[in-house]
Amino acid sequence: xxRHGYRLFVMLWLLVSSVGLATPGHxxxxxxxxxELETLRRQFSSVTQAYEERLKxxxxxxxxLEASRVTALPATAPSAAAASSAAAAPVATTTxxxxxxxxxxxxxxxxxxxxxxxPVAVAAVASAAPASESPSVGEMLTPRQPFALSTPGxxxxxxxxxxxxxxxxxxxxxxxxxxxxxxxxQENRFFPREVTLSLFGRVDPxxxxxxRISAGEETSTNQPSSRDxxxxxxxxxxxxxxxxxxxxxxxxxxxPRFGTLNTVHQDDLPQVDRPDVLTQFxxxxxxxxxxxxxxxxxxxxxxxxxxxxxxxxxxxxVAFGRGSLRDPLVMGRWRTFFELDDLGGxxxxxxxASGVTSDNLRNTVVGLGAKYKWMGSGSGLxxxxxxxxxxxxxxxxxxxxxxxxxxxxVDRWGGYLYGQYDFDRRWAxxxxxxxxxxxxxxxxxWAISPYLQFKPSEFLRFRVQYxxxxxxxxxxxxxxxxxxxxxxxxxxxxxxxx
Amino acid sequence: MGRRRAPLVRALIAGTLLVMAAVxxxxxxxxxxxxxxxxxxxxxxxxxxxxxxxxxxxxxTRPGQNxxxxxxxxxxxxxxxxxxxxxxxxxxxxxxxxxxxxSSGNPRLLRGSASVIEAVRGLAVLKIRTGxxxxxxxxxxxxxxxxxxxxxxxxxxxxxxxxxxxSRLRPDLAEQLESxxxxxxxxxxxxxxxxxxxxxxxxxxxVVSYHDSWPYFYRAFGLDELGIIEDRPGVPPSPQHxxxxxxxxxxxxxxxVLVESWYATDTPAAVARAAGARVLVVPQSPGATKGTxxxxxxxxxxxxxxxxxxxx
Numbered sequence: 001x002x003r004h005g006y007r008l009f010v011m012l013w014l015l016v017s018s019v020g021l022a023t024p025g026h027x028x029x030x031x032x033x034x035x036e037l038e039t040l041r042r043q044f045s046s047v048t049q050a051y052e053e054r055l056k057x058x059x060x061x062x063x064x065l066e067a068s069r070v071t072a073l074p075a076t077a078p079s080a081a082a083a084s085s086a087a088a089a090p091v092a093t094t095t096x097x098x099x100x101x102x103x104x105x106x107x108x109x110x111x112x113x114x115x116x117x118x119p120v121a122v123a124a125v126a127s128a129a130p131a132s133e134s135p136s137v138g139e140m141l142t143p144r145q146p147f148a149l150s151t152p153g154x155x156x157x158x159x160x161x162x163x164x165x166x167x168x169x170x171x172x173x174x175x176x177x178x179x180x181x182x183x184x185x186q187e188n189r190f191f192p193r194e195v196t197l198s199l200f201g202r203v204d205p206x207x208x209x210x211x212r213i214s215a216g217e218e219t220s221t222n223q224p225s226s227r228d229x230x231x232x233x234x235x236x237x238x239x240x241x242x243x244x245x246x247x248x249x250x251x252x253x254x255x256p257r258f259g260t261l262n263t264v265h266q267d268d269l270p271q272v273d274r275p276d277v278l279t280q281f282x283x284x285x286x287x288x289x290x291x292x293x294x295x296x297x298x299x300x301x302x303x304x305x306x307x308x309x310x311x312x313x314x315x316x317x318v319a320f321g322r323g324s325l326r327d328p329l330v331m332g333r334w335r336t337f338f339e340l341d342d343l344g345g346x347x348x349x350x351x352x353a354s355g356v357t358s359d360n361l362r363n364t365v366v367g368l369g370a371k372y373k374w375m376g377s378g379s380g381l382x383x384x385x386x387x388x389x390x391x392x393x394x395x396x397x398x399x400x401x402x403x404x405x406x407x408x409x410v411d412r413w414g415g416y417l418y419g420q421y422d423f424d425r426r427w428a429x430x431x432x433x434x435x436x437x438x439x440x441x442x443x444x445x446w447a448i449s450p451y452l453q454f455k456p457s458e459f460l461r462f463r464v465q466y467x468x469x470x471x472x473x474x475x476x477x478x479x480x481x482x483x484x485x486x487x488x489x490x491x492x493x494x495x496x497x498x
Numbered sequence: 499m500g501r502r503r504a505p506l507v508r509a510l511i512a513g514t515l516l517v518m519a520a521v522x523x524x525x526x527x528x529x530x531x532x533x534x535x536x537x538x539x540x541x542x543x544x545x546x547x548x549x550x551x552x553x554x555x556x557x558x559t560r561p562g563q564n565x566x567x568x569x570x571x572x573x574x575x576x577x578x579x580x581x582x583x584x585x586x587x588x589x590x591x592x593x594x595x596x597x598x599x600x601s602s603g604n605p606r607l608l609r610g611s612a613s614v615i616e617a618v619r620g621l622a623v624l625k626i627r628t629g630x631x632x633x634x635x636x637x638x639x640x641x642x643x644x645x646x647x648x649x650x651x652x653x654x655x656x657x658x659x660x661x662x663x664x665s666r667l668r669p670d671l672a673e674q675l676e677s678x679x680x681x682x683x684x685x686x687x688x689x690x691x692x693x694x695x696x697x698x699x700x701x702x703x704x705v706v707s708y709h710d711s712w713p714y715f716y717r718a719f720g721l722d723e724l725g726i727i728e729d730r731p732g733v734p735p736s737p738q739h740x741x742x743x744x745x746x747x748x749x750x751x752x753x754x755v756l757v758e759s760w761y762a763t764d765t766p767a768a769v770a771r772a773a774g775a776r777v778l779v780v781p782q783s784p785g786a787t788k789g790t791x792x793x794x795x796x797x798x799x800x801x802x803x804x805x806x807x808x809x810x
Contacts, residue, residue: 337571379564
């Protein structure tokens with residue numbers, strides 16, 4: 001009886017409960033829940049919309065900033081279109097060298113089952129108008145925001161390189177005593193000819209800069225025992241990259257564009273020493289370290305034609321020592337190049353420089369250069385190079401320089417020719433011949449220099465060069481030398497040029 | 499007097515009409531064609547497939563030329579000068595183009611500009627060096643291995659980058675570029691199925707190469723990179739390394755040593771001979787040998803040559 005009563009109570013409770021659930025009051029609760037759910041959905045939707053609008057606004061802001069700074073960032077985002085595609089995925093999942101390949105952030109398709117091609121949103125693309133690359137005058141004058149993205153000290157914004165060039169000049173005791181060698185005062189010595197610290201890179205979207213500081217051993221010709229390690233600022237110039245009409249210009253302290261080999265830095269020379277004609281006409285420091293402004297153009301012609309024009313102080317002690325813009329050193333060069341396909345490449349250049357000497361007398365030097373290079377197909381080896389340059393000077397002399405005949409104007413010239421054969425990436429051999437008159441004094445000299453080069457890598461080089469020199473007139477000499485050279489490059493180094 | 503002038507007037511009118519007929523009408527200028535420059539032959543072949551007849555695509559290096567030993571030639575400066583868009587690898591392999599651009603007077607192609615397309619964007623780069631990176635490791639690529647186009651699976655991303663970049667500058671061509679891209683990817687998918695079938699029997703096969711050019715290719719076709727002869731890029735290998743490699747090659751019965759056509763085969767041949775393998779000289783970039791001008795043609799050649807060598 002008691003058990004039956006309990007069952008009846010449970011059944012009645014379930015009945016009442018089930019009926020009760022179906023009452024209007026519970027229906028009202030469900031509606032309230034639905035309304036609450038709907039409200040939440042609306043809130044969620046509005047929040048999402050707000051976030052989307054905010055994201056869009058930020059994207060527009062980023063695009064505006066990028067457009068205003070054009071090239072400030074090191075890498076270009078694919079575009080607004082690609083941002084919606086797989087291409088916009090972050091680059092480079094870092095993988096340790098020994099580790100197996102890591103699945104990409106945006107997995108590329110496997111062969112045979114390629115991923116669906118990422119669609120390119122045409123509408124979005126159309127809205128992303130290209131920014132003007134050459135800034136207008138107004139843009140250049142408008143103050144810009146500082147570069148807040150860089151973190152000085154943590155991100156290296158420019159390249160640093162050190163090149164070292166060590167030379168030994170082995171010759172006879174007589175040549176040493178009379179300082180008749182290629183490096184006067186340093187005969188039978190192993191010396192640091194030049195150790196250069198190079199800093200180069202982009203200043204901002206509109207300019208790049210280079211600074212070179214070199215140290216080298218110098219000997220006083222009057223006191224051979226006096227040797228100093230001198231530190232010089234060789235170059236410090238800024239190149240303006242976005243000038244109108246395709247002009248590129250640089251200003252500051254620079255190695256000007258004159259001739260073929262004068263523009264080549266010490267550590268990139270094809271032989272241990274510079275050709276005699278360059279040393280005679282411009283001195284041991286060559287035509288380097290000139291301060292001024294230089295502009296150059298690649299002309300819009302079917303073939304390569306480059307024209308450069310520079311105005312400098314004229315600080316070269318041997319050729320143009322006036323050192324004032326009242327009588328500036330004006331220099332120009334025309335260079336052309338012919339790509340001969342399987343037959344190689346040929347470069348021709350014609351240069352002219354006119355300035356005033358330290359004695360306030362006019363000096364004009366012109367140069368004509370040619371360089372031909374043939375490279376084997378495929379590996380690019382072997383390489384055969386044939387190059388030469390002729391320099392002529394038209395100079396007024398002082399009364400003391402004029403000598404007995406009293407001729408106060410001289411026309412002198414000289415030149416060199418060399419051929420080099422690169423057997424492979426490591427070994428090369430060559431031969432250079434020099435002949436030159438002296439720019440002011442009477443006499444001439446010639447030299448012949450066979451050499452052998454060994455490059456264990458692109459950044460380390462050894463050379464041995466024999467040089468026989470015969471001079472007449474005021475350079476009366478007959479010298480045999482063995483020049484040894486070891487040079488290295490540490491860190492960054494600009495790509496080798498033709 | 500007037501009669502005397504008549505022939506002269508008629509001649510002037512006829513001459514003017516002739517000149518007007520010869521000179522294209524200024525009122526209806528022809529749409530400007532795209533002028534694209536690519537740094538490397540692989541990007542040239544891919545970009546050419548996308549651009550089609552919408553423009554001109556040129557390459558700054560000769561096909562078959564080793565981009566690691568490149569020197570700047572004035573002719574490259576001229577190519578840069580004329581181009582309006584540059585497609586570059588985006589890693590270190592074509593960093594030599596930067597000084598070329600700076601010498602060209604064409605600021606549109608300076609790194610970071612809107613006219614510069616970096617093909618690598620969005621790809622997972624393999625073999626990024628970790629830890630201290632210096633030249634004791636050879637002429638390394640600190641940003642990672644740049645030869646990603648040797649994996650056809652990267653093509654969707656690479657082509658998307660190229661189309662996006664080109665369309666950004668020429669929105670009027672966007673649809674046609676995308677259409678060309680789809681056609682290229684369809685052809686590539688069909689070719690990739692064929693390549694997979696060809697190399698399926700050799701999945702897991704150990705392969706040795708002279709230079710570290712092939713990790714993406716190995717990944718694409720399931721091959722096993724047993725080792726690299728040139729263990730430090732740009733530096734001849736040491737005898738110890740070669741001895742160790744030869745021992746491993748014998749143990750794993752390596753059949754093929756891959757050598758790019760621009761490298762000398764002396765050392766690879768000696769290693770292959772000692773290990774009982776054979777040297778397979780292959781074009782590493784499109785256009786290096788006859789019949790490999792297109793991207794698909796180039797990979798066709800690579801897969802066919804490798805399959806034949808592995809089957810022997």
